[in-house]
Amino acid sequence: MTREEVENGTDDMLIDGSDEQQRQDVNAVRHEVNANYLKSYYGKLFPVADIHKWLSYGNDGKHPRCDESYFGRREFSFTLENDVYLRFRSYNSPSELEKYINDSLPFQIDIGAVYSVDPSKRFAYAQSGDNVFIPVERELVFDMDISDYDDVRYCCSGADVCLECWPLMTISIKVIDTSLRDFVLIVSITDDFGFNHILWVYSGCHGVHCWVCDAKARRLSNEQRGAIADYFHVYKGSENSNKKVYLPGPALHPFLTTSYTNVLKPFFEEKLICSQNLFSTEERYEKILEMIPDESIASELRGKWQDKKRPPNSKEDFHIHRWEQLKNSLQSGKHLATGLRRCIEEIVFAYTYPRLDMEVSKHMNHLLKAPFCRVCVPIDPNRCEEFDPTTVPTLSRLLEELNSGASQMQIDSENKLKHDAKSKLG
Numbered sequence: 071m072t073r074e075e076v077e078n079g080t081d082d083m084l085i086d087g088s089d090e091q092q093r094q095d096v097n098a099v100r101h102e103v104n105a106n107y108l109k110s111y112y113g114k115l116f117p118v119a120d121i122h123k124w125l126s127y128g129n130d131g132k133h134p135r136c137d138e139s140y141f142g143r144r145e146f147s148f149t150l151e152n153d154v155y156l157r158f159r160s161y162n163s164p165s166e167l168e169k170y171i172n173d174s175l176p177f178q179i180d181i182g183a184v185y186s187v188d189p190s191k192r193f194a195y196a197q198s199g200d201n202v203f204i205p206v207e208r209e210l211v212f213d214m215d216i217s218d219y220d221d222v223r224y225c226c227s228g229a230d231v232c233l234e235c236w237p238l239m240t241i242s243i244k245v246i247d248t249s250l251r252d253f254v255l256i257v258s259i260t261d262d263f264g265f266n267h268i269l270w271v272y273s274g275c276h277g278v279h280c281w282v283c284d285a286k287a288r289r290l291s292n293e294q295r296g297a298i299a300d301y302f303h304v305y306k307g308s309e310n311s312n313k314k315v316y317l318p319g320p321a322l323h324p325f326l327t328t329s330y331t332n333v334l335k336p337f338f339e340e341k342l343i344c345s346q347n348l349f350s351t352e353e354r355y356e357k358i359l360e361m362i363p364d365e366s367i368a369s370e371l372r373g374k375w376q377d378k379k380r381p382p383n384s385k386e387d388f389h390i391h392r393w394e395q396l397k398n399s400l401q402s403g404k405h406l407a408t409g410l411r412r413c414i415e416e417i418v419f420a421y422t423y424p425r426l427d428m429e430v431s432k433h434m435n436h437l438l439k440a441p442f443c444r445v446c447v448p449i450d451p452n453r454c455e456e457f458d459p460t461t462v463p464t465l466s467r468l469l470e471e472l473n474s475g476a477s478q479m480q481i482d483s484e485n486k487l488k489h490d491a492k493s494k495l496g
């Protein structure tokens with residue numbers, strides 16, 4: 071087993087518990103490897119000072135009217151060795167947090183809400199009769215995982231991801247990021263402003279997290295969070311229903327129209343159809359035909375596609391040709407009256423629209439893995455198509471780079487010393 075496998079397998083092993091002996095062996099290796107790696111990572115690379123600065127939002131003791139208790143009321147949660155899971159930890163300073171992390175070497179760090187009182191003292195407050203332990207601030211967060219797209223990707227499944235299916239995440243970032251910045255659309259919830267302070271992070275578990283950090287976002291109630299999450303909740307995929315998306319009203323919401331025209335439709339037609347070979351086998355095209363409510367159109371298309379062997383022309387032409395046939399059938403004059411044109415949009419939405427983990431966004435007290443924790447790296451939403459999840463830094467690679475960087479520096483400085491000594495000697 072390579073170090074990488076040990077490292078990448080950690081999350082699965084925490085959850086699954088197949089063979090006990092094997093599990094113990096793996097745990098022993100994992101412990102040794104991880105303890106060394108984590109020690110170096112937290113000691114040399116984990117940016118505690120930056121995380122403290124971020125989560126203080128100016129309440130850092132340097133401004134006259136700042137709230138010095140602010141950072142200390144933030145919940146941290148840690149997953150330690152042997153699946154020990156600790157919640158409601160809090161720290162008054164970056165050095166306190168740093169010391170705890172360096173001493174305990176957690177496998178995972180999660181960030182929770184800012185509470186009304188110090189979370190670690192919540193029982194003392196409860197006993198004093200003042201039952202005031204409630205979350206008062208929390209970034210608005212979104213969580214998307216590529217494994218939720220298994221019904222529309224054929225290259226990978228589960229936690230696996232490659233450059234063919236990762237663009238499903240990329241377009242989700244584009245759709246959500248754009249609408250969060252133009253939030254004028256959700257007038258009833260947020261008046262007429264958009265959000266500006268948005269952090270996108272590769273979750274390290276083959277998905278992405280979004281942290282909306284504007285003060286207005288942090289102060290949203292659970293009810294308002296629920297309304298925002300519902301607003302994005304277009305994809306309602308269910309095993310038992312052919313209707314995977316719900317597009318209400320006679321015309322698409324302006325936000326959905328923009329997403330459809332600018333992002334989803336071009337991506338579906340120019341990339342996804344071919345990269346996932348959506349029309350190549352009966353099983354695959356049947357999934358699409360099932361979404362057509364008019365059985366006569368579906369069977370007409372099925373008839374055209376069933377008998378035909380793949381023509382000798384290019385793969386792209388083959389898939390696009392079938393998609394054009396489907397669009398023409400749904401858009402032809404005789405079907406216009408039946409409102410089937412919406413069906414094309416529904417197919418595109420079902421295959422491409424962001425699939426959010428709703429519960430994460432709805433509740434202030436929900437935890438989310440901290441950025442830079444083994445190793446959740448930020449993604450620039452304006453250049454998200456350049457992000458490659460297959461080359462994301464792993465703990466071992468980072469430390470190797472650090473070590474080789476250090477040894478190179480040592481060589482450089484030794485060379486300089488030799489050079490200086492030589493020149494001095496003349």
Ligand SMILES: [Zn+2]
Pocket residue numbers: 223225226230231232233234235236
């Ligand atoms: Zn893939």
